[in-house]
Amino acid sequence: MITASQMRAARALLGMDQRTLAERAGVSLPTIQRMEASEGDVRDVAETHMKVISAFRAEGVEMIGDHERSNDGGRGVRLAHPVGLTGRTH
Template sequence: MITAAQMRAARALLGMDQRELAERTGLSLPTIQRMEASDGVIRGNVDSLMKLIGGLDEAGVELIGDGAPSTASGRGVRLKFQS
């Protein structure tokens, strides 16, 4: 799973705009915009989500799930749990 906040943070780390992410992933710009406008976990068809996650991975971003350790070295983003 990937959240809209993770997606925006990943793009920011890569210095990539929405159009470039769309081109890299083979998704349309409106699809990228809709995903980033989501509230919380991004919803979409499996193919689109796999393209998104694969494209971010290929560009050098590791997605870290809730409570999961980072398995690679390098910079990353994670929000602290708010109680």
Template sequence: MLTSAQLKAARALLGLDQADLALAAGVSLPTIQRMEASEGIVRAQVDSLMKVLDALDRLGVEVMGPGQASNARGRGVRLKDA
């Protein structure tokens, strides 16, 4: 699962605006805008969500869920090791 805060943080790490991410993911700009406007967990069509997650992965961002190895126990994002 992906939260709107994680999506915004991932874009910030990559230095992308919403239009750049939409292009990289093959989804529309309004789709990214709706995802980021969600409260908490992103609400989106599964296909669109998978495209965005795949794009973030290709661009080098790892999305972490609760309980994954990190310094804290919450959700987050981080750049992948090159």
């Protein structure tokens, strides 16, 4: 499972726009827009998740879930606290 915040952060790391992600993942632009507009975990078809995650992996971005370590010790993006618990939104 990935979150909308992870998707936006991964795109930002790559300097990639939504259209480019959609093309590289083989999904439609409205699908990417809907996924990124989600609150918390992205709710979508598992196959779509895998396409998006694979597109990021192909570009060198690893999605790190809650309480997971980075497999390769490379750079990643993770919120230290869930949004809202610290009183900050970003």
